[in-house]
Amino acid sequence: MTAVEDRTGAPSPEIGKARKRKEDARLITGRTTWTDNMVLPGMLHLAVVRSPVAHARITNVDVTAAADAPGVVAVFTGADLAEEQGSLPCAWPVTPDMVNPGHPSIAVDRVNHVGEAVAVIVARSKAAAQDAVELVDVDYDGLPVVLDMEEAVEGGADLVHDHLESNTSYHFVFDAGEMGTGSDTEQAFADADVVVSRRLIQQRLIPAFMEPRSVVVQPQGDNYTMWSATQIPHILRVMAAMVTGIPEHKLRVVAPDVGGGFGGKLQVNPEEILCLLIARRLGKPVKWTETRSESLMTAHHGRDQIQYVDIAADREGNVKGLRVRLLADMGAYLRLITPGVPALGAFMYPGIYKFPAYRFECDGVFTNKVPTDAYRGAGRPEATFAIERIMDELAVELGMDPMELRRKNWINADEFPFTTVAGLAYDSGDYETATQQALELLGYDELRAEQQRRRESGDRVQLGIGISTFTEMCGLAPSRVLGSLSFGAGGWEHAAIRMLPTGKVEVVTGSTPHGQGHETAWSQLVADSLGVPFEDIEVLHGDTAISSRGLDTYGSRSLVVGGSAVVKAADKVIAKARKIAAHLLEASEDDLEFSGGRFSVRGTPGAGLGIQEIALAIFAAHDYPEGVEPSIDAEATFDPENFSFPHGTHLCAMEVDTETGFVKIRKYACVDDVGTIVNPLIVEGQVHGGLAQGIAQALYEEAVYDADGNLTTGTFVDYLVPSAADLPHFDTGNTVHTAPGNPIGAKGVGEAGCIASTPAVVNAALDAVRHLGVTDIRMPLTPERVWRAIHAGGDGGDRATAGSNAYGGAQTETTAGGGARSSVSNASSLGGDR
């Protein structure tokens, strides 16, 4: 405690304190309710029979053997549920004429990707359900498989949905010239001294959350309770009600503790709907929990775009225009926000730079793969990657230092707020200061000197430094803006504060955590606002019966929007308590001062009342003013007018073994500006986790399909998620420019590391081998690709699609492209005929 605090007796502020997260003990030890822990009397278990083929007509489904298997209660096919299943919702029709083929939860007469549900077994135990999967006999009549986006958009291409005219779902355009936020792009390119063009590939990624998806549904009379490992209980409730026809007020959705999501649980899943339909049919509680293989194969994937990027500049390095054309893989269907992910990115391609002209076009393309949808960053990592990569390419073309080029074009600190060519009003920041700090953290000059030495000596291991100076739009909120983008919902967030008789505080939030630490951060906010001890606060969330209004957690919105609602609710509690305090202290409201949780009367030392005491007084309600209600509880809904714009400078030093192509991060430093830091430990944790995922995109992760549309990377043996052992130490720092658009001043940190790091890593690898003639390497930078790029040119090319042989080829089976090899057994891991 400082001397000042001793004098006033006030506790030190909670905001800014590196508190350990109060929820961690139960989350880390698992002593909590995960959905799969739920056991209800009479509960039945579901197992899903899934398509082993990517595109086919279903000609027959024979469930007799499965239905007769021990413990099996019922087997449902698509035909059984066709009448009532409706379509899974797509809440983001990005253009008025977007084509949505509809998304059945269970295939009826056609399958469009490997892993699509074709039958559901209901049994008394999970094991019995699983055993019966193999007994379902499905006949498939194969159709041509559409996998390659560039081929799929050609005229005459095979169709994913043959009742549609093409494989294109929509064509979305943002043209700054037409919107009046910039000048004519074609003209800018025509007039430019220098134009650099690249075709960049955002590979398909799998969110790979730790807790697999799990759903329990309990019917009681005409009421239904659904527990689900979801990020979005509130949105799920509305959507599930609309899909199934169960009235919204008869459906309660609970997200108990949820073990990660990264966007992968921002979804209305086929299995959630199937559980509701089957529980309704049978009148019994049911549970479905996926296996890891099911999760990798059928939970939505992320990214998967081809980016054609052109940048125009003059010889001095002033950027003149940016043109982006995307092919975005939707997969076989449109899920909740599938089409919106690439479209959201449209606004971020200009990055932190002052482009006078900009045009963005995107085609959403159907393929016979699992649908894509939100994955940490959703649209913004793709945009950041493209702009930060092309800035490096432009620097090379101009013979300029890549940092100099950025500096020349970025928005200066004195220019905020700044409206970009994409029409966004960037709120605050200082790119130069963050960059200076990051350069120091990295030890930039020494590393550049070492790089020079290694180049000159022709060292086998070359060194490179990669830069990413990024910003992102966060705090997905402004409801009116989301409306203008045709998003199907608003972006406000709700909070309530309940003052209990003993002075303890319940904070109800509509922003549902799945690992972020809301309980700790919200407690810190309320402790400061109300002046009550951190320990006296409990945060409730995730149950639509308790937290009835909310829009959940994604898009780095929780603190910015949800936390702000909490602060606003606390302000209302204080306002209500002030009236009670004035009454009890027999003072005028205007003479009351509120500080450290106490109302005191100005000029009357000693006269005062704590807010926790007021809570008891108003519970008793024996003595309170006329004309007010006997409660100091309050609710608030916050809807900011603008996004917030965190920014930062990320620097990566990379060693490349030119003999083998192996890349190794030597050092990673970043300085992020996320506005006000409520809890430095949580902020650093989010940055670390984000970096791990962004680096993983650059170096390790890729969902690979073979020529038949089988997911080759069907286990963690082949879908490489790095562990701590594979990642470097992170040198992190912060600058703080508060966000003017919310009462906390926070900008959001959930996605920053993930968005910023990928281009820094790839730029670093390229910087290491640029002098060897390498101009691009496709992600992930497998050693093979790096080696090929160095020794054969090009971007490293396609990988072989066969899975590695560990576990005896335990991916989906027809993937053994690398020469004939016998499989351990022909039994299918998927069930059904193969």
Add this chain to the structure above:
Amino acid sequence: MIPAPFEYARPTTVDEALQAIAAGGEDVKVLAGGQSLIPVMRLRLAAPETVVDLGRVTELRGVREDGDALVIGAMTTHSDVLADPLIGRYAPLIAEATATVADRQVRHRGTFGGALVHADPAGDLPAVALALDAEFVIAGTGGRRTVPAREFSVDYLTTAVGEEELLVEVRVPKLDGQWGMRYEKFNRVAQAWSIVAVAAAVRRENGHIAEARIGLTNMGPTPLRAGAVEAALAGAEATPEAIAAAAAHAAEGTEPSSDLNAQADYRQHLATVLTRRAVTAAAGL
């Protein structure tokens, strides 16, 4: 996922185990550490009728000396191997390779014998056993037989151990004195199998390489000896140039697979680089 139903037997001696295998029906699987078998069963790529668990057959566990050989029981876990002083002294190559296998948890359960019988081409220990000229003692109801390393690996996931047989122990010649060894493993993340790896044991005499034994991991369906490299090294000067020239032959006669991690030509390239590095280190350069 959940394995298909199976019968379970837990013998305590090798003889009981052999009887349990014989009595187990059509498709019997022996369970050692379960680190390869259980995943394959959970994915239902294997659905044995009976599982015979060797976990209580204590006679199969441990390392002992027998004249000029080390005898490693099939059920000796990877972590036991790592901690064993005899292995550290006479066969450090085994310890070095074992340390690269998976993670602590897997090494605590996975066994030396299980890894060898599983015969995953990407597994690290088969090429090491081959480089060290190990001998495999296999027991069946008719008695025991000994198979040299060169005959042990038959094909992808297939060894000389017959359906009704057990690998009992592995005999490894003690190599000390002038022998240097090195396991050079190449993979993408810390806990992954080898994309390619090279096991080298080199005996130096008077500035020359008197003898080199080199095993290649994942350069074909079975581990291979890099015969052309060994021949080129025999009697060669222990210089970087001579070693590099010899290592250039490392991919001769190999037919590696193409998969996500590497296509065949890249694997062949890696084999030459890793052979050079392994031999250089083993030769103490």
